[in-house]
Amino acid sequence: MGRENRISAVAVLPQGLENAGCEELQALGAHDVRPLRRAAAFQADMACLYRLHLQARLPFRLLRQMARFPCQGRDDLYDGIRRALNWERWLHPSMTFRVDVTGTAPGLNHSHYSALQVKNALVDQQRDLWGERSSVDLDDPDLSLQVHLGRGDAVLSLDGSGGSLHRRGYRAAMGAAPLKENLAAGLIRLTEWDGSTPLVDPCCGSGILLIEAALTALQQAPGLGRQFALEGWADFDQQLWQRECDRARTRQREPHTLPPIVGFEQDPDIADQARDNIRAAGLEACITIRTGDFLDQSLPESPGVLVCNPPYGHRIGDEQQLEALYRDLGTYAKQNAAGWQLWLLSGNRSLTGALRLKASKRIPVSNGGIDCRWLHYGLRAPSSEQAATP
Template sequence: MMNQYFATVARGLEELAAQELTELGAKKVTPTFTGVEFQGDQKLLYQVNLWSRIIFRVLVPIMKFPCQNSEELYEGVQEINWDHYLSPEETLAVHCTGKNEQLNHSHFSALQVKNAIADQQRDHFGQRSNVDVESPDLIINLHIETTHAILSLDSTGDSLHRRGYRPAMGTAPLKETFASALLAMTDWETDLPLLDPMCGSGTFPIEAGLKALKIAPGSFRKTFAFEKWSDFNRELWEQVKTEARQQELSTLPAGIYGRDRAWEMLEQAQVNVENAGLDNHINFTRMELSQLEPPSDQGIIICNPPYGKRLGEVKELGHLYKELGDIFKQRFKGWIAYVLSGNKELTKKIGLRTSKRIPVYNGSLPCTLLRYELF
């Protein structure tokens, strides 16, 4: 049976997420602002949660209704027969996004949803579900648009960017989903060497390694929200996981390398790569930028240097960007380099002509992914 789903995604990555969903087998894929609508069966729901490298979560919309104030919100929620989704013995949590003129406080809106469900349960059973924000049996998502609200079930739970391999993070880490999206925007194919000369806690190399070895990023998670649903098909879920394991490769098609000058960063990267089961595949080495040499005669460089706003002053970082550009030009002929830039003034210090500039958002910060062909 085909169902309607909605994948949430970071701003600017909607088209990329739509392409990924299509490749996973989704039908009627339609990108919207910070999301993608699509259709599929129950198996696809499980596969998207397990395999998506870019989206945050998968919602299952159950009702859209007029909602301009708290009374309409309460009445709309009560129109749903919650017996289909939740028993009074089970717990729930409500998350709210969006707002309008009357409903402009997410906590209050979420409380209205909870009250409407609880009142219906008391009328039917004489008891109601309790709220559990840590490990609920059912997660309900309320999204308020100007005149309407959409109620959905959250099939994912913790955001998919929390892969589960990364307890150790650098000072300004990229979300795993964002790192994967950036890799997808480059010329990198899994048979090309990949080098991150400022790897920090290792997110770019690890995400590349998972993709190159065809390891599902969701395989590190202990549980998904859909596993607590009344219609959860354990046999189908085990089949999806088995099929994923059977696709995994035992060796990388090409080398993946991480370099950083800071021991503490590389120690974090080593913890993360071991948790991801990639410690025998990815090469992390402590190295000053001045010592950087190409590990092969061609490949892709990708890096996320500090922007100045977060990790230091622009003046202090100018020499770093200049050195980066000089090393690219002098030592990496035949390579293509990508630099994530959040500061135009610093980017100018690289001193190389860009062949492509891709606008992206790192959270709420407007950035540019810069492409350099090195001849």
């Protein structure tokens, strides 16, 4: 990647998945990747930036940095934005736009007020050029601008996604406490499950962990088939974009190559939601949902990985009932899953204690603002002497 072709960019990530996000960015060709809080900074050429939009599973957003200028207050922000880009090329009055601002500068402590300053700079510039102005569209803008204020500077970026990347398009049905798709993909990445052994979720809810695991193992690019804001950028390269789309398609594996992927769900309605999501993701041939209590279910014969996001009492579930659920889950794992790995997302330490298992890893993550731990338990197979005891 030549230095003259380098783009500075930021991937916005779930809290706790910054390092995993950096690994994914590097694997897809990004350079100079470094973790930030809830984000990662990186360098890329345009082909890599397109590739990340199509193939990256962990980011919420990918922000392409377009300009940086000193900002010590309102006037600096207004003037800097007007000079930051050739707006005659990038924002015609026929286009809609939105502005999001993070951070602060002197006299710019409220994001809404700061965004208003940016908007005024843009529409005043347009009136000077054309005598007319763009409309603001918060839901589906043609150009999505992000400005970050801090350390005496303002950084102007373009959001290439046109809507959060965690929305894959398969999820019409959601449980009562939904796990975002990109967080689910990141949790699966942390398990190091590679699609060669069985994967089971004993409390699968709407099936998101299983779906994201299967999509990852099949190398199905989450961005294929969706519309991106970057396709309306002034310097969009249709040929290069098509090449990256073709590249993403050629990586996909056939569904029959996967081992058993199974979810258990006690509530028949939620089990049906999971099946709807699986069907929408095109994974009916890969994932089986069984309705019923996990205590009544058998696991595939060869050891694999158990993943689980049971309720933790913040949004759903009575704590006493949940304690019994965790106790049953621990008992089930010890009695039926010897030789397996168990990964469980916990947002309640007292409930996790009911498992009566000792975690070997505790990875802090945030799930919808709840401080959680992605816990790993190695479920030991009984020793040969124990196995031989009648």
